Each structure stands twice: as C-alpha cells, then as structure tokens.
Amino acid sequence: xxxxxxxxxxxxxxxxxxxxxxxxxxxxxxxxxxxxxxxxxxxxxxxxxxxxxxxxxxxxxxxxxxxxxxxxxxxxxxxxxxxxxxxxxxxxxxxxxxxxxxxxxxxxxxxxxxxxxxxxxxxxxxxxxxxxxxxxxxxxxxxxxxxxxxxxxxxxxxxxxxxxxxxxxxxxxxxxxxxxxxxxxxxxxxxxxxx
Numbered sequence: 001x002x003x004x005x006x007x008x009x010x011x012x013x014x015x016x017x018x019x020x021x022x023x024x025x026x027x028x029x030x031x032x033x034x035x036x037x038x039x040x041x042x043x044x045x046x047x048x049x050x051x052x053x054x055x056x057x058x059x060x061x062x063x064x065x066x067x068x069x070x071x072x073x074x075x076x077x078x079x080x081x082x083x084x085x086x087x088x089x090x091x092x093x094x095x096x097x098x099x100x101x102x103x104x105x106x107x108x109x110x111x112x113x114x115x116x117x118x119x120x121x122x123x124x125x126x127x128x129x130x131x132x133x134x135x136x137x138x139x140x141x142x143x144x145x146x147x148x149x150x151x152x153x154x155x156x157x158x159x160x161x162x163x164x165x166x167x168x169x170x171x172x173x174x175x176x177x178x179x180x181x182x183x184x185x186x187x188x189x190x191x192x193x194x195x
Contacts, residue, residue: 008033011116011178018182023192025124028185031117031170035090037083038076038109039097047106054100065147065160074147074160082158082172084117116178118171118185124192126166131188135159137166153184
C-alpha cells in the first residue's frame, strides 16, 4: 500500500502579487514550506556535540544564528535550537539528526508546518520594521547573524539579520499570524510608494 504525502499549502501563497507592488526600497517574498526542526538538548552534552559534528557547526549561543551547508541553526532558548533547511530535506535531515543523537537524552521534532518565513530585503527594511518592532536594528546592536524572538506589530516572530544594517532579514512567523503580518507590512510600506 502506498501512502501519499499530503500537499502542503503556503499560508501566504495569495500574497505574491501584493508583495510585488511594494516600493523598490523593500522587497518581500515568502519562503514557503521550509523544513523546520526543533532540537532540544543540554548545551555541551554528548547529544549536542554529536549534532554539531553531524552538521559541521558549533550550535550558536544566545541571540545568534549560524549556517552549515544549507542548514541554518537558530538559537531559540538555553537548550533549544531551530534548524531551517530547504523544502524536501525534512526526512533526510531528521534521519541524520536522530542517528547522530542515538540513545542520548535529546529531542528532534518536526515543526515545519508551524511557521512560514518572509524574506525582506532593501534599504527601507529597517525603517519599515521600526514602525512595529522595538528591536534596535543598528548594526552595532544587531549585527549580521543576530537571531531574536520578538514582536512585530504585536505578532510573535523570530527575526534573523542576514544583511548588513538589517538590509536583509528573515521573519519566521506562525502560520496563524502570517496573513495579519503580511497586511501590516503592506500598510507600513504605504508611505514609501514612489521612494
């Protein structure tokens, strides 16, 4: 008996045309259906070291993100990381991580359906985000590689700074808040039309 994998739908698939109408100083695109795995273990434990060896990276410390091959590792808490990888890599990555952990005390959980990711880029990104987020996006305060759990327009997000001066960021947002956040972003960009 063959079991079909259910089709995945992006919570923002209908927003592409609206995002395309934004001013040239800010581009927004959804990165739908990324593989997202939560890894929990005691930092420095055998399980954590095994995962580091498997990924070829040191698990990032507080408020940081690191990249290993095509896997981004985001610090989410004292004993929790979020691994973000391309769509379609979920089964292989899960198997690889579970094999690395073996019988050690740790967990790997597939949370891919929980969030979607918005990639923002352009010179206006810091200004637009400042309208709804209290995080100081000055590069001295939030350099490239910063990973912060915060609120944007009262929606809980994880913000990852990927470009100098926050000119490129990822916003990871729960699927249930995605349309609300997309609406807010379009509204926050209204005054920049023609910029």
